[in-house]
Amino acid sequence: MSDWVAKLAKSTPSRILLTVLDGLGGLPFNGHTELEQARTPNLDVLAKSSSLGALVPIEHGIAPGSGQAHIALFGYDPFAYQVGRGVLECLGVGLSPGQGDVCCRANFCNFDGQVVTSRRAVDQRGERMSTELCRELCGRLQKAFESGIEDVSVTVRSGEEHRFAVMFSGPGLEDGASDSDPGVEGLPPRQVEGSRVEKTARIANEFIRRSAEVLGSRKQANYVLLRGLGIRPQLPTFGERFRLRSVCVAAYPMYRGLAELVGMDVARDGRDDWLSQLDVLERVGKDYEFTFFHLKDTDKAGEDGLFERKVRLIERFDAEILPRLVAWGFDVLCLTGDHSTPSVMKKHSWHPVPVLLWSRYAMPEGSSAVFTERACLRGNLGVIYSRQLMGLLLAHAGKLDKFGA
C-alpha cells in the first residue's frame, strides 16, 4: 500500500500537522481511562468536526518500541525498516549516525576478572550507579579514544545511570556483530563476533579492552558491555517519498533522531518545555508542508504508573497547546500517539491508539463526539494500521492523485 501512496503523492502548498502525544492511549482505572477522566473541552469540540479512529501501531497484539511505532506513523512498513537498539540509543543521546556507522548500546558493569557481577554496575551497598559518575567515566573514555581505533573514530556519549552510547565511524564497518553483554550476571563477558564482520568485531573488542584499561582497578564500573550493534536502516526519505518539505519539533533527542533518520529537518531553540516547543512550531510551520510535533511526557507518566499525572498532562495539552495549534491554520490537523501506555500497565501496550483528523474534507463525527479511546474505536476512520495514516493525511490535504483513469 505505502508504495502506491508514495507513487500518487504530489507536491502542493497545503500544510499538515501531525501531533504525537507519546503513549497517549490508556486503559480504565476505576472505570475511566486517562482520556476519559481528563476534562478536555477543546479536544471534544474539535472531535465533533473531525474524523476519529484508532491506530494499530504494528499489528493487533503487538506492543511496539518507540522507534518502530514512529517508523509506522511516518508511513513506512515497520517490519521492513527496523531501527536497531544501538541506533536508537545513539539517537537518544543526540548522536546522528551516518550511513555505515556502527551504533551500540553500552553500559558500565562490575567485572571481577572472571564474570560480570553486576550488569548495572551497582555499588557495594546495592545502589544504582549515578548519572554523574556515568558522565565522568564517559568523558574519560572519550578522551582516551580521541585518536580512534585503527582508522575508525569513536564517539562515547553518556546516558542515564549506567547506560551510554558508542558509535564507531570509519570504512568497512558492517551490521550484524554480536553482543558482548552475556545477558545475565555470573557469566563472563563475550567476545563481539560474527561472520563477515571481522573488522567491526575487532574494533569493538579493542574498544572494550582499552576501556577496561582506562577504567582501571576500580570496583564499581570497571568494565563495559556492548549490545545492539548495528547500522541505521536505509530508508527512502520521507520528503522524497511523499513530495513534501517536513520538519520535526521535539524536545527529546531520540524523536528528533528518528525524524532525521527519515530525512526530516529538525527545528529547535534549545528550550524543551511544551510552550517553548510550541513557539518553535508556530515559527517554522509556514516553511514546511509537514510538521511532526512530539510531546513525550504523557508516555513517561504512563510508564511510571502515574494515572493522575497523565490525566493532568492531557488537560494541560487541551488547555494550553491545542487552541494554538488549531489557531495556526493547518489544512490538516492530526492528533494521535505512537502507541498506548496505559498507566495501569506501566508500559507500552498493543491497544489501538486514538487518532483525531481534522480537515475540510474529513467526515465529521457530529455533535455527540468526544476524544476518548472508546469513542475513537467507533470513529469514522475505523481501526487502521499506523502505517496507513500517512495516506489519509496526504489525501485530506489534497496531496494524492487519483489511482487509475
Next chain:
Amino acid sequence: MSDWVAKLAKSTPSRILLTVLDGLGGLPFNGHTELEQARTPNLDVLAKSSSLGALVPIEHGIAPGSGQAHIALFGYDPFAYQVGRGVLECLGVGLSPGQGDVCCRANFCNFDGQVVTSRRAVDQRGERMSTELCRELCGRLQKAFESGIEDVSVTVRSGEEHRFAVMFSGPGLEDGASDSDPGVEGLPPRQVEGSRVEKTARIANEFIRRSAEVLGSRKQANYVLLRGLGIRPQLPTFGERFRLRSVCVAAYPMYRGLAELVGMDVARDGRDDWLSQLDVLERVGKDYEFTFFHLKDTDKAGEDGLFERKVRLIERFDAEILPRLVAWGFDVLCLTGDHSTPSVMKKHSWHPVPVLLWSRYAMPEGSSAVFTERACLRGNLGVIYSRQLMGLLLAHAGKLDKFGA
C-alpha cells in the same frame, strides 16, 4: 484473499444482485451528506433487516478512477489488474478491445508546424471544440483508414469535444508504447516509441502522420495526439473464478465495457433511462446467478457539485427503483457505490462507500438503522476493502465452501 474465495466458490442456483450507484458516498453540506439529506423510506426499512458497512475502494486515502474501483468491486486486486487510460477510453466510446488490441486516448489539437498551440483544439476566440466537429473529423479519419495501416486495422470513434478513441487491431502489437502528447502546450508533439514495441510505435506514428494529411490545412483541429496506449489486462474471467453466470445492466458504455473485460454478459435494449434499465434487469435476472446493475447519474451530480440533484437522484432511486429490486426476489441484494463523489469536492474521493447487504443470512442492523455514510461506517459488516465484497456476496448466497476440514 480473492484467490481463496475463488477456490472455495461453488455453483448454486441462488441469485445475487449488485447495484452500484456510481459515486454514491458524499460529505456534509450544511451538516448533512447527500444520503442523510435524502428522504429514503424504502432504503431505511431495508437497512433494518440488512447488514451495513463501508467499502474502502482501493486503500485508505486513495481516490480511484472508475475502472479500478469496479475492478475491485468485482473481486479483483486493483493493484494487480490495472486498466489503462487508452483501454478505458475505448470502452467508454463503446469499443470492445480484444486481447492484443492497442487502445489509445486521442484528442484533436492545434499544431503550427512547430509546437502544439492548443491541446484541446480551441478555436481562435478561445471556444472549446464542438462535439459535432469531433464527430465529423472522426468520420473522415475512419474513412481514410478503412484499409488500415500495414496489416493492422484502425478504429476511430468520437468522444466529447476534442476527445476521441483509437484502437489498432492486428498481429504483433504490444503494450508499453509512449505518448505522443507532450503534456503541455508550446512543445512539439513527440514520437510514439518504446523498447520492444517497434511495430506498435510505427503504426501509431503513421496514424498521426496520415491523420494530419487528412485534416489538412485547417487552423483548428489540424493534428492528433495519442496517449495512454495500452492493451487490456488479462483477467481470469469473473464467471470462471466465482462459478456463476453473470450479466451487466448499464447505460454507460464504459461500465458495460468493464463488465465485458471480466467476462460478464451485457444485456440492453438500447434505451438508457433508469426505468428502461430496470425493465431489462427484471427480464434477464432470472437467467443469471449474478447481476451487476450500474446507475451513473449520482456520480455526475457529485462531479458537477450539484448537491441537491444528487439528493433528488437518491430519492428517486429509493422511490422508483428499489421497491422493484426488492420485489424481484434476489437471494442476495447488495447496494453500494464504486467510490464516493462528494458534491462539495466535485470529484472522486477516498472516503469509504456505504454498502447495504440484504440476505436471509445477513446480521440485521435492527430497528434504529438508516442507510447513510455515518451509519454504514458503524455497521455490522465493518469497514472493509471493496475487493473483499465478492466473498461476502458469495457467502451470503450460499456459494462458498468451507475452508479446511
